[in-house]
Every structure is written in C-alpha cells, then in structure tokens.
Amino acid sequence: MSAPSPDRLDQLRAPAHWQAVEFISDLHLQPGEPLTFDVWRAFLHRPTSERADALFILGDLFEVWVGDDVLESSASTDQTFWRACAEALKHFSGHTPVYFMAGNRDFLLGTEGLKACGMQGLSDPTTFDFLGQHWLLSHGDALCLADTDYMRFRQQVRQPAWQHDFLARPLSERTGIARGLREQSEARKRSTASDPSLWADVDAEAARDALRTAGAHTLIHGHTHRPGVHALGDDLQRVVLSDWDAAAEPPRAEVLRLDAQGLRRIPLPLS
Template sequence: MSAPSPDRLDPLRAPAHWQAVEFVSDLHLQSGEPQTFELWRAFLQRPVSQRADALFILGDLFEVWVGDDVLDTSTSPDQTFWRACADALEAFSLQTPVYFMAGNRDFLLGAQGLKACGMQGLSDPTTFDFLGQHWLLSHGDALCLADTDYMRFREQVRQPTWQREFLARSLSERTTIARDLREQSEARKRNTAHDPSLWADVDAAAARAALQAAGAHTLIHGHTHRPAVHALGNDLQRVVLSDWDAGANPPRAEVLRLDTHGLRRIPLPLS
C-alpha cells in the first residue's frame, strides 16, 4: 500500500501579512475528560495579541465523531459538551482563522460540523506555502504503512459508500459501534505497551517520498503521540506533534509554533 500523493494538490498559500502559525493535534476531546477540554478552551480564549495568525488542527481534535448530528439537541446525549466545543472554536475563529484536517477519530466531521466550529477543512496531505518555503501537513495515520490491519480499516471507512451507510444508522447505534472500535483499539495498545518496537510509526521512506513529491523539506504531523524530530536524509525531516492529556501523570499539552525564528514547541501552563 502506498502513501498519499501530495503532488496532486494545490498548495495552501499563507497571506503575505502572516508572521506566525500554530499547530496542534490529538487532543481527543471527550466529555469524560473535562480537564483537557478546559485547558483547550483557555488556550482558545487567549487575547488576540497572544495568538498566531492562524491555527492548524491536524486531526483527532475529538476522541470520536459519529456524525454532525451530535450537535443536534434532539438527538445527542452529549450535546452540551459538543456544543461547548463548537462554541469555543467558533468564537476563536471570528478573529483567527482555524484550519482542520481530519484524523482517524474524527474523519466523519462534515460540512455542518466545520461550519458550527468556524473551521476550514484541509485535505490530507496539504502543502503549505509560508515564509518562502513549502511545508507538508498531514495527520500521519496514512503513512503508518506497517500497521496493515489499520490501513485496511482506514481504506474501508474512508469510502463514501461506507460513510453514507454508517451515517444512515441511528445515533445510538453509531455511538455503540464507535465505542466498540475504541475499546478494540485500546486493547491493542495495552497488548503492545511493553514493547515499543511493536508500535506503529510513520514509514520513513513514505515520508521522504511525500516530501519530495510536494517539494517540501519538513513534514508536520500527529497521530503517533510521540513528539520528536526525525531526520530523513537530504535535509528532509518530519516533526511530530504532541497529544494533549491534562489528566495524565505527567500531564501533556503542547503547541508547535512556526514563525520567522523557525519551529518551537510551546508547553501550555497546566494550572
């Protein structure tokens, strides 16, 4: 199975006045983990003077998204939480543009959900022209080629026919299916937690090929929850975003900022 081909995509070009942008991914927002949501909301409520010119969310903003009707008061048991998420983002987006790329948990976020959150959707991958250079943005899951079981699953659930049939089910049925899939995923993680060599990671050759096709030098992605910088040879690199978990020990929450000084990781205050 091959990686996606960014050379077929038109690049996103930053306006000339932009001086800084910020990237986050893998917040996995859910009603059962209010600490992470409150940290996220505080981040969004910063004064405009403290913000970058744009915010990029590279997937898995939500732990699960089973359809845009979760925002409908008549159907969603967690509607208050989802509406709070949408309202916080929409308020932020009134003064700072927000770009969203789907992850493996929230790929069903559709036009209604994007509009409610004030976000602009991005294809995966996207080439980004900023500060005179090409950057390649991705969630990262499509490059984890060694995880063959997941890659087959990903190919299936990204099909329009599968998505139409899934979204035609009742909300309660979709929620049950999503919960079962999450439990299976967590069981797999527990079974491999003792041996990091078993953890799926981005394929280096696929990352190099994607960068070369895009004419970019740096791939920025999430998904793996292992923040690091990986040299890929020939001055190419991939930069991995941090996940967020304010309730972990130690807690995790980090923003990647790109400006005229380069890339910087900014830990968020957790109290």
C-alpha cells in the first residue's frame, strides 16, 4: 500500500518578524483526563513574553470530536468541558496565532469548531517556510502504511459522503459510535503493548518521498507517540512529537520549539 497523494501540497510562509514557533500534538484532551487538561491550560496561560510567535497543533488535540455541535448542543453531556477547551484556545489565539492540523481522532473538527477555538486550519501535509528552510508538517497517520486496517478505515472516514452521513446522525448516536471505536483501539493497544515490533510506525520510504516532493529536509509529525529523531538518509530526517499524558508514570508533556538555535524539546511543568 502506498501513501495517499495529497490533492495539493499547501504552503505556509512565516512572516519575516517570526523568530520562534512551537509544535505540539497528541494531547488527546478528554473529560476523563483532568490532569492533562490542567497542564495544557497552564501552558496556554503563560505570559505573552514566554510564548513563541505561533503554535502549531499537529493533530489529536482532542481524544475524539464527533461534530462541532458538541459546543452548543444540550444533548452533549460533556459540553462544559469542550467549551472550556474552546474558550482557552480562543483567549490564547487572541495574542498568538494557532494553526491546527487534523489527526485521526479529531478530523471532524470543522469550520465552526475552528472558529470557536480561534484556530486556523492546515491541510495534511503542509510545507512550512521558516528560517530560510522548508519544513514538512504532518500528523503522520497517513504514512503508517503497515497499519493496513487503519489505512482502510482512514480512507473510508475521510470521504465527504461518509462524514456527511455521520454528522447527520443524532449527537448521542455519534458519541456512542465514537466510544465503541475508542474501546476497540484501546483493546488493540493492550494486545500489542508487550511487543514494540507490532506497533504501527511511519514508513521510511513514504516519508522520504513526501520530503522530496515538498523540497524539505525535515518532517515534523506526531501520531506514533514515539518521540525521537530518525535519520532517513540523503540528509533527510523525521522528528516525532511527544504525546501528552500527565497521569502516566512517568508523566509526559512536551513542546518542540524551533528557532535560530534549531529544534529543542521543552518539558512542561507538571504541577
């Protein structure tokens, strides 16, 4: 199986005055994980002087997103939580631009949801021009070619017709379907937890092809929850973002910062 070719490769050029940007992904914010939400909210509440010039969220900000109406519908039992997320982002984006790229958990975040959060949407992948270089940004799931079951699922749910039909269902039904899919996903994780060789990962040749198409040397992505730097040959590399889980042992919450010094991982305070 080959990686799906994007209909277009979007390009974002940083304004000349930008000196630093930050990347995060895979926070999987959800009502049942208050510790991670608290760390994230504290991150957003940093003084303006400590922030980068822009924040890039490369997918799976939310554990699940079943439609933008979760922010307004009284049928959503977790409406207060989702609105708190949106309001925190909206306040932050009043001072710092926020760019959002959909992940495999929150690809149904639509125009109204982006507006409520004060975020600007990015296509996956996007080429980012900054500091005199091209950087390729992606969530990463479309490059995990060995995970054939997921790739078939992804192809189905990214179809406009499927999304239209799903979003036309009652919110309670959508929430139930999403809960069932999450339970299946968690069961699959548990079944492979003891054997890292079974974990899905980005296909190296697909990553190289994507970089060459973009004219970039570094791919920055999330999804795999395996932070690190992987050399791909020919001076190409991929840099993997950390997931966030403040309740894990040890806890995880990290930002990737890019400035004139290069790429740096910055652990966040967890208390």
